[in-house]
Amino acid sequence: MLKQSLARIRKGYGKKLISIHAWNAWLVLFLAVSGLMLLGAFWREWLGEGRVWLKWGHILAGLVLLLPVVYYLLLAAKHWKRLKGKPAQKANVITVLTLLFGWIVSGIVLWQYKAFGPRAANAALLAHDLFTWIGLPIIIYHSITRTRWLKEPDKRSIRPEQETKVAAVSNRTEKWLTQPQPIYTRRGFLKAAIGAGLAVTLGPTFVRWMGQWLQLPSAGESAAANANRLLPDPVPLPQSSPPIGGGAEGHFRIYTVTDIPSFDNSNWSFKVDGLVDNKLNWNWEQFVKLQREVQVSDFHCITGWSVYKNTWEGIPLAKLMDMAGVQNTATSVKFYSGDGVYTDSLTLEQARMDDVLVAVMHDGRPITNELGGPVRLIVPQMYAYKSVKWLNRIELIEGEHIGYWEQRGYDVDAWLPGKVKI
Known part of the structure; x- marks a missing residue:
């Protein structure tokens, strides 16, 4: 047959x-x-x-x-x-x-x-x-x-x-x-x-x-490739240099929706506003003086690539929210990119997760503009389109905000497999 x-x-x-x-x-x-x-x-x-x-x-x-x-x-x-x-x-x-x-x-x-x-x-x-x-x-x-x-x-x-x-x-x-x-x-x-x-x-x-x-770029090559011109450089904490994660494993792919922006002291600032008791606004010299913490986490892009054992240094998002004083009517946190186009959001509960970080350094070095520096959001339990690059404004809002890629078909909640959804 x-x-x-x-x-x-x-x-x-x-x-x-x-x-x-x-x-x-x-x-x-x-x-x-x-x-x-x-x-x-x-x-x-x-x-x-x-x-x-x-x-x-x-x-x-x-x-x-x-x-x-x-x-x-x-x-x-x-x-x-x-x-x-x-x-x-x-x-x-x-x-x-x-x-x-x-x-x-x-x-x-x-x-x-x-x-x-x-x-x-x-x-x-x-x-x-x-x-x-x-x-x-x-x-x-x-x-x-x-x-x-x-x-x-x-x-x-x-x-x-x-x-x-x-x-x-x-x-x-x-x-x-x-x-x-x-x-x-x-x-x-x-x-x-x-x-x-x-x-x-x-x-x-x-x-x-x-x-x-x-081959990954050396520290000198990475610094030379950084088009940002912000002074002073942040001084890494002992846990960042050398990085307690042992150094990132993998390679970041550069995906953007606009040309890659660059910043200097004259055109960079950071705001926390919206439904808060105390609106916050820092220039670079003030921002680098804020107390930072160090964490090690993996970074996963929805397109399939990952970078493991990243040592990030920055300010926990929950601490910035506490400094501003979140009002009772706020339900979501909206994030703005310095490219003037990209936005995304988290619920209040998601934003208060312990590992959500407003990062300034990666593996003991300032985050380059290609990787979203000088400041970017890090949300380790979600896919990377939630980790907004060139972060320069955080707004507390009432209701839901649909971010750039969510408007184009991506999931609003970008949880990694096996993560507890909040």
Whole structure:
């Protein structure tokens, strides 16, 4: 019964392989374009709420990609026999299948990040990126060089059976009549040029990406990269330098909805206002004199990456609220970013969690503007879109505030898996 079913499926396998190849190409093209759009900072702002729909389209296309892959596996035995004596084409099939399986498996883990947990999602994101930066140039090269005007007709391995039979006879005749060929053909030159162009175009980006994952910047490099010019520098507490967490493990990815702002003493201030008894307003010189505390926590982005064992130094949010005196009518805390666009909020109960911190330092150094400094919110029990960058105002309000990403489809409560919801 099984053999009969496979025989029916494999009947006319040449045309089916061509169809699978075409569907696979279109799906990979959509996944590549949508994936790059989801990653790019420009598209994050331009798409707005549409980014959520694009993300689900990307996930759906990834799941649909399973269909041509599984269908090919049913035809693979017959196709593999056809590739006898063609090691280069066999290697190509193995490479493409490895890339597709890598993308699909890592994509499923990222899709179900809550079920698999942050560490698995972090590894899956690294794998997904790696397959992308290696796979995209291979697939682009493969797609271009296999077009009819670059592909030698007698070297095509995916052909309908009738065409294959005719070609076999034709090939024997051609081989007998063929004259000596030049060492380097026009097609060969074009293929080499395409490969070199891809290497020049995508190579530097891949090298930068590998550098980000393989080595973290030193303290001096981090300080030099900080465009903020605020004096004096905060003096780290003994628990921060050296960091009691042992140093952050992982790499922060820089996601923003605007250009990255920078600040100096003339344009930075920090306010606590709204439904409070005492409105607070500090300049930088005053703010760095406030008593700070140190905590170690992990940092998880909803896109799948994490940084572990961060040593943060700052003022507990609950203490700032006590200093201001929260009025009875207040029910939520609204946070403003210095980029002038981003906002988010917590309920009063969430804001009073012991580990919610208005942070000034990370691993014993001032938080750089790229990482949201000079001051950013840290909410360790929630995903990072709650940890507002460039924090410069806290407002106590009545009712609920829907933050920037929540307006675009994200959960209002961004709890990590396993955390007690308040």
